[in-house]
Amino acid sequence: MKIGELARTTGANIETIRYYERIGLLPAPHRTAANYRSYGEAHRSRLAFVRHSRDLGFTIEEIRSLLDLSDHPERECSEADRIATGHLEQVEAKIAQLEALRGELSRIVGRCRGGLAGDCRVIEALGDHALCESPHA
Amino acid sequence: MKIGELARTTGANIETIRYYERIGLLPAPHRTAANYRSYGEAHRSRLAFVRHSRDLGFTIEEIRSLLDLSDHPERECSEADRIATGHLEQVEAKIAQLEALRGELSRIVGRCRGGLAGDCRVIEALGDHALCESPHA
DNA sequence: CTTGACCCTGTAGTTGCTACAGGGTGCATA
DNA sequence: TATGCACCCTGTAGCAACTACAGGGTCAAG
Ligand SMILES: [Zn+2]
Ligand SMILES: [Zn+2]
Ligand SMILES: [Zn+2]
Ligand SMILES: [Zn+2]
Numbered sequence: 001m002k003i004g005e006l007a008r009t010t011g012a013n014i015e016t017i018r019y020y021e022r023i024g025l026l027p028a029p030h031r032t033a034a035n036y037r038s039y040g041e042a043h044r045s046r047l048a049f050v051r052h053s054r055d056l057g058f059t060i061e062e063i064r065s066l067l068d069l070s071d072h073p074e075r076e077c078s079e080a081d082r083i084a085t086g087h088l089e090q091v092e093a094k095i096a097q098l099e100a101l102r103g104e105l106s107r108i109v110g111r112c113r114g115g116l117a118g119d120c121r122v123i124e125a126l127g128d129h130a131l132c133e134s135p136h137a
Numbered sequence: 138m139k140i141g142e143l144a145r146t147t148g149a150n151i152e153t154i155r156y157y158e159r160i161g162l163l164p165a166p167h168r169t170a171a172n173y174r175s176y177g178e179a180h181r182s183r184l185a186f187v188r189h190s191r192d193l194g195f196t197i198e199e200i201r202s203l204l205d206l207s208d209h210p211e212r213e214c215s216e217a218d219r220i221a222t223g224h225l226e227q228v229e230a231k232i233a234q235l236e237a238l239r240g241e242l243s244r245i246v247g248r249c250r251g252g253l254a255g256d257c258r259v260i261e262a263l264g265d266h267a268l269c270e271s272p273h274a
Numbered sequence: 275c276t277t278g279a280c281c282c283t284g285t286a287g288t289t290g291c292t293a294c295a296g297g298g299t300g301c302a303t304a
Numbered sequence: 305t306a307t308g309c310a311c312c313c314t315g316t317a318g319c320a321a322c323t324a325c326a327g328g329g330t331c332a333a334g
Contacts (some may be wrong), residue, residue, distance in 0.1 A: 002311080003311090003312075004312080012311090016290085034150075034298080034299055034312075034315080035312080048264060049263055049264040052263055052264065052265070055273065056241060056273065057238055069254045069257075070254065072254060073254050073255025073256075074254070077253060077278080080259045081249045081251070081257075084242065084249070087242065088246055092239060094235055095235045099232060102225065102229060102232065105194075107139060107223055108193075109218065111219070112214060112218045112221075114214065114215065115214060116211060116213065117213065117214040118211065120206075120218075122217045123203065123206060126186055126189055126190050126203060127182060127207075141281080150326075152323055153321085155283095156322060171282090173280090174282090196320080230300075258282095
């Protein structure tokens with residue numbers, strides 16, 4: 001299969017596939033006589049793994065480690081667990097931070113009653129963190 | 138006040154201050170005879186506005202518009218309200234997405250019972266979105 | 275008179291892509 | 305046979321919002 005079809009069947013962008021090859025996340029495939037990349041099923045499932053992991057928010061470096069583990073099924077899987085747990089914790093931390101932000105922002109937005117910019121409570125609130133109720137960062 | 142003191146009193150990085158000046162977010166300050174930047178109170182409060190807005194998650198372009206409004210107190214403030222409301226909506230959307238992610242990730246992490254990478258449910262789950270319960274992206 | 279803390283400019287790196295520019299290939303159709 | 309079109313190639317530059325140098329200048333204290 002050529003790169004266009006691989007892109008269609010995995011939902012990845014063609015440029016992204018070439019990018020992954022360039023950074024060594026995907027192995028370089030065979031080339032046809034015309035120098036076109038030619039992929040097989042192993043490439044497809046590896047790319048699916050990468051895209052799915054990216055959609056779940058893992059970084060490229062985390063995915064590199066996970067792929068490495070996936071390529072060595074005889075190893076212990078504790079590293080995979082460590083990476084996934086660490087990522088979950090990061091997601092939870094990010095949620096907590098965004099919730100603090102949401103609280104502050106909705107308070108700020110709620111204070112605007114229309115009128116002139118010079119009297120706007122939104123602009124006032126943005127200039128002075130002392131008006132905030134949470135640390136939010 | 139020199140740039141180091143401005144950085145200390147606002148919590149901003151020195152490089153960041155120079156960066157803001159370069160992109161036109163902060164006005165270029167006067168220079169001393171030694172070509173050092175020299176800031177006053179107006180610079181300090183403008184930078185505080187920028188940093189606080191960035192901490193609240195606004196983009197540089199949004200902040201540019203908000204500063205513009207702040208510089209023209211005779212205008213209507215509805216644009217400020219629009220920007221802040223739009224940003225709040227984005228934060229809420231991001232929270233919703235991260236919560237879906239958290240759900241999926243904690244399901245995935247919970248499936249690992251230790252052992253060999255070849256049998257690991259975490260690695261299996263990352264390779265196949267069909268095992269997911271939510272669309273999560 | 276030298277040490278150290280500060281300041282300057284300009285450029286390149288970060289993350290994870292995405293978008294060209296400028297070319298080559300391959301198949302169908304007029 | 306020509307030619308149009310979809311597809312492929314490489315290499316480079318751009319995005320956001322910083323951050324980190326390298327390689328130099330300035331200034332007060334000891
Ligand atoms: Zn208002
Ligand atoms: Zn605040
Ligand atoms: Zn496991
Ligand atoms: Zn999934």
